Amino acid sequence: xxxxxxxxxxxxxxxxxxxxxxxxxxxxxxxxxxxxxxxxxxxxxxxxxxxxxxxxxxxxxxxxxxxxxxxxxxxxxxxxxxxxxxxxxxxxxxxxxxxxxxxxxxxxxxxxxxxxxxxxxxxxxxxxxxxxxxxxxxxxxxxxxxxxxxxxxxxxxxxxxxxxxxxxxxxxxxxxxxxxxxxxxxxxxxxxxxxxxxxxxxxxxxxxx
Amino acid sequence: xxxxxxxxxxxxxxxxxxxxxxxxxxxxxxxxxxxxxxxxxxxxxxxxxxxxxxxxxxxxxxxxxxxxxxxxxxxxxxxxxxxxxxxxxxxxxxxxxxxxxxxxxxxxxxxxxxxxxxxxxxxxxxxxxxxxxxxxxxxxxxxxxxxxxxxxxxxxxxxxxxxxxxxxxxx
Numbered sequence: 001x002x003x004x005x006x007x008x009x010x011x012x013x014x015x016x017x018x019x020x021x022x023x024x025x026x027x028x029x030x031x032x033x034x035x036x037x038x039x040x041x042x043x044x045x046x047x048x049x050x051x052x053x054x055x056x057x058x059x060x061x062x063x064x065x066x067x068x069x070x071x072x073x074x075x076x077x078x079x080x081x082x083x084x085x086x087x088x089x090x091x092x093x094x095x096x097x098x099x100x101x102x103x104x105x106x107x108x109x110x111x112x113x114x115x116x117x118x119x120x121x122x123x124x125x126x127x128x129x130x131x132x133x134x135x136x137x138x139x140x141x142x143x144x145x146x147x148x149x150x151x152x153x154x155x156x157x158x159x160x161x162x163x164x165x166x167x168x169x170x171x172x173x174x175x176x177x178x179x180x181x182x183x184x185x186x187x188x189x190x191x192x193x194x195x196x197x198x199x200x201x202x203x204x205x206x207x208x209x
Numbered sequence: 210x211x212x213x214x215x216x217x218x219x220x221x222x223x224x225x226x227x228x229x230x231x232x233x234x235x236x237x238x239x240x241x242x243x244x245x246x247x248x249x250x251x252x253x254x255x256x257x258x259x260x261x262x263x264x265x266x267x268x269x270x271x272x273x274x275x276x277x278x279x280x281x282x283x284x285x286x287x288x289x290x291x292x293x294x295x296x297x298x299x300x301x302x303x304x305x306x307x308x309x310x311x312x313x314x315x316x317x318x319x320x321x322x323x324x325x326x327x328x329x330x331x332x333x334x335x336x337x338x339x340x341x342x343x344x345x346x347x348x349x350x351x352x353x354x355x356x357x358x359x360x361x362x363x364x365x366x367x368x369x370x371x372x373x374x375x376x377x378x379x380x
Contacts, residue, residue: 011367011368011371039375042375042378042379043371043375046324046343046371046374046375046378047343047371049324050324050339050343050344051343051344053324053325053344054238055235055238055344055345056234056235056238057234057237057238057241058233058234058237059233059234059237059250059251059254060247060251061251063229063233063237063251063254063255063258064226064229064230064233066255067229067255067258067259067262068222068226070255070259071222071225071259071262
């Protein structure tokens, strides 16, 4: 057996996958070839090292809020693809829709004022508003630390967009407080939160690149 | 099937959070090594759990939840690579040791760090097969099923990965 032939069989030799006859031939070659013994030692060390790599590495930040933001409401998951859409346009549109729905809700209030919706009419399974707020707080803190790395023009655009989204969040919260059973408003609030989260994530990613 | 899985299947996000907390380290480690980029690994990890939430009703408990989730992570990571065509960019990033995942830098030292760097420098296809076979213990037929490549391609990529790693580590 030549060294080239042995090299082709080396992996299977170490994994004991060769037929007995071939394995015996390979062993004979190995016994007489120092260079192939070195190669064999290198591969064995590599395979052993691979098994010692940690299988568990905790991410540097809590990823749950970003996940939770996409779990509720399930039907809004399709909005996730808008991650890279122009955020200023999205935020402006969001505010416009919020305003429209707020106006609609106000009219609705006058009709239902004598009979408030029961508490069970809005089955929020967990505090998504709080989860979003926690997520954005983390990113805002990170972004503040890295703000010096960004061009002033970028910071200005970012702050303008954040202000728009914050206004949408505040407006949605106010409207939702007046009409807790309104699923449309709740979806709008979560949508605004998601926009903010995505904008912040995108901005922090820019500072990393 | 555990109580957390059953409750999560019924739509309980708190139960799903328990599952997240139990498995995120394993999924992030895989994504970090497959992506070779910490920021992308975070995205992939999040996408994996969101995808798992959406598919929970299809989890029958035939395999362990961790195994099921791991398969989703592999699919998410490979789909991202195919979809966004980041292959060249990731290879270029991974080739620069200063740009390696900070989590990996913090966690590993010496020879292990050298190996992490060398793995990150592999071409993506070879890297994926090496990680699945030599680190995670999958067989070639399982890798073929998981990644959509032929079993022979998996063997070839493993051979290539090991040679490249040996070269990188003995330089």
